[in-house]
Amino acid sequence: MTDTTNLIDNYIAIWNEADPRRRRELIAQTWTEDATYVDPMMTGTGRDGIDAMIAGARQQFPGLRFELAGAPDAHHDRVRFTWHLKPEDGGDAVAIGSDFAVVAADGRLRSVTGFLDLVP
Amino acid sequence: MTDTTNLIDNYIAIWNEADPRRRRELIAQTWTEDATYVDPMMTGTGRDGIDAMIAGARQQFPGLRFELAGAPDAHHDRVRFTWHLKPEDGGDAVAIGSDFAVVAADGRLRSVTGFLDLVP
Numbered sequence: 495m496t497d498t499t500n501l502i503d504n505y506i507a508i509w510n511e512a513d514p515r516r517r518r519e520l521i522a523q524t525w526t527e528d529a530t531y532v533d534p535m536m537t538g539t540g541r542d543g544i545d546a547m548i549a550g551a552r553q554q555f556p557g558l559r560f561e562l563a564g565a566p567d568a569h570h571d572r573v574r575f576t577w578h579l580k581p582e583d584g585g586d587a588v589a590i591g592s593d594f595a596v597v598a599a600d601g602r603l604r605s606v607t608g609f610l611d612l613v614p
Numbered sequence: 615m616t617d618t619t620n621l622i623d624n625y626i627a628i629w630n631e632a633d634p635r636r637r638r639e640l641i642a643q644t645w646t647e648d649a650t651y652v653d654p655m656m657t658g659t660g661r662d663g664i665d666a667m668i669a670g671a672r673q674q675f676p677g678l679r680f681e682l683a684g685a686p687d688a689h690h691d692r693v694r695f696t697w698h699l700k701p702e703d704g705g706d707a708v709a710i711g712s713d714f715a716v717v718a719a720d721g722r723l724r725s726v727t728g729f730l731d732l733v734p
Contacts, residue, residue: 532690533689
């Protein structure tokens with residue numbers, strides 16, 4: 495596993511983490527203190543803002559979980575990857591998106607921009 | 615045509631512009647002074663650096679031109695779009711890529727990150 499693969503695996507795990515304390519730990523490992531997130535539906539700034547955003551978003555998709563689709567594509571300090579939002583008990587994706595990230599010098603995520611490829 | 619559509623049309627036109635003077639004019643209209651570009655093969659910083667990078671890149675694909683594939687997908691100050699590099703006299707794309715841009719408050723491109731979907 496490369497550093498990028500680990501980083502993006504952790505990014506996905508954060509969205510799927512139900513335990514608030516464990517999610518905060520993962521966020522601190524994965525995002526810089528001043529990180530930013532923006533997609534068509536929501537934004538978050540800083541670790542606290544991103545945590546609050548994800549906690550809120552998780553309430554909108556009970557019974558669903560994010561999966562990474564394929565390997566992340568990285569060059570320089572940039573990464574792109576595609577995710578599927580799927581029922582926890584199996585079945586087709588109900589939403590698909592592509593995210594674009596900038597990685598800080600310390601290997602953490604500095605910014606993520608999300609786009610939607612398939613929406614319910 | 616939206617501002618975003620115009621912006622990305624101009625971005626593509628710059629890559630296809632053979633006249634150095636006209637290309638510089640388009641770059642000044644389209645990119646901020648401190649803009650940055652990065653893809654897996656090249657980088658450019660500032661209008662001068664981006665102009666030099668594009669001038670050099672154009673020598674690598676004589677007889678080919680870029681075309682926008684589909685409408686740009688924009689939210690907040692972010693845009694993504696896909697391009698095809700095609701023979702000027704028709705035929706299939708020889709390369710395909712997806713670019714992700716951040717737009718400045720003045721409507722110009724602040725940064726573009728390119729990724730390759732199909733390479734020769």
